[in-house]
Amino acid sequence: EQLVESGGGLVQPGGSLRLSCAASGFAFSSYDMNWVRQAPGKGLEWLSYISSSGSTIYYADSVKGRFTISRDNAKNSLYLQMNSLRVEDTAIYYCSGPGLPWGQGTLVTVSS
Amino acid sequence: DVVMTQSPLSLPVTLGQPASLSCRSSQSLVHSDGNTYLNWFQQRPGRSPRRLIYQVSNRDSGVPDRFSGSGSGTDFTLKISRVEAEDVGVYYCMQATHWPPITFGQGTRLEIK
Numbered sequence: 001e002q003l004v005e006s007g008g009g010l011v012q013p014g015g016s017l018r019l020s021c022a023a024s025g026f027a028f029s030s031y032d033m034n035w036v037r038q039a040p041g042k043g044l045e046w047l048s049y050i051s052s053s054g055s056t057i058y059y060a061d062s063v064k065g066r067f068t069i070s071r072d073n074a075k076n077s078l079y080l081q082m083n084s085l086r087v088e089d090t091a092i093y094y095c096s097g098p099g100l101p102w103g104q105g106t107l108v109t110v111s112s
Numbered sequence: 113d114v115v116m117t118q119s120p121l122s123l124p125v126t127l128g129q130p131a132s133l134s135c136r137s138s139q140s141l142v143h144s145d146g147n148t149y150l151n152w153f154q155q156r157p158g159r160s161p162r163r164l165i166y167q168v169s170n171r172d173s174g175v176p177d178r179f180s181g182s183g184s185g186t187d188f189t190l191k192i193s194r195v196e197a198e199d200v201g202v203y204y205c206m207q208a209t210h211w212p213p214i215t216f217g218q219g220t221r222l223e224i225k
Contacts, residue, residue: 034214036161044153044161044204046214058212094160099172102160 001025003095008106015085019106021078021095029073032098035080037091038105045091048080063089085110114138114210118203118217124225131192133220135205140185142209149208152181152190155219156201164203165190192222200224 007019021033035047048069049058057069068081078095085108092105115138125131141148152165163172165181168188178193192199205217 043202043219044206044216046212046216049212049214060213099163099166102162104160 001100003097003100003103005093005095005103005106008093008108010109010111011085012112013085013087013110015110016081016083017085017108019080019082019093019095019108021080021103023076023078026100028076031100033071033078034096035067035069035078035093036096037089037093037108039088039091042091047093050078082108087111113213114141114207114215116205116207116215116217118205118220120220121218122221122223124223125192125195126225127197128194131195131199131222133190133203133222135183135188135190135217137186137188137207139210141188141207142185147209148184150181150183150188151206151208152179153204153206153216154199154201155204156198159201161204195222195224197224 002024004022011017030052032051034049037045037047047060047063050069050071054071066084070079087110090110092107094102094105096102117136119134141150148168150168153161154164155161164175164179169181180191182189202219202221204219208214
């Protein structure tokens, strides 16, 4: 069982990024999935949830209207489209699922 | 939103001694299905979080039996029977009973005295 996040990087305020999470070693299409982030030196913040089929989606208020979660079960992949990025979105972004080991995360830095 | 409050924020412990970490929720975490969705995570320095305990008291696979979870309603505890050097890190509680949003506590930093 493995989750590998990618797509992070340095972006200017107001910019966009698309994060990916590649799943392997388990039946990805059977798992509800989440995105969680951790700002430098801070705690964990839940961002978004998507059901196994993709039919149910939730967002934290802090990202609602700016971030979009999606998945492609045929590709065993989870995504997070991040628009209108702010300095306070700077964090390590993790994908997670119940009982699954967390990946290493991907660092997003929003700075001018 | 359910507020999760952990205490203490910092916990110095002597090797081989027990440790007790507290987590309190702003409302009962008993779900309408009868389950209590309270998890504990460990984050070692420089590492990703790892789930230790789910639904209050169930240890995840590979978690040493020196870790145990207990509690009910709004008060929960993670206990380490004998602290080892590899236990250093930050421990978070998380609730998934009343969601969205899923909420985490602010973390307890365990260090060796």
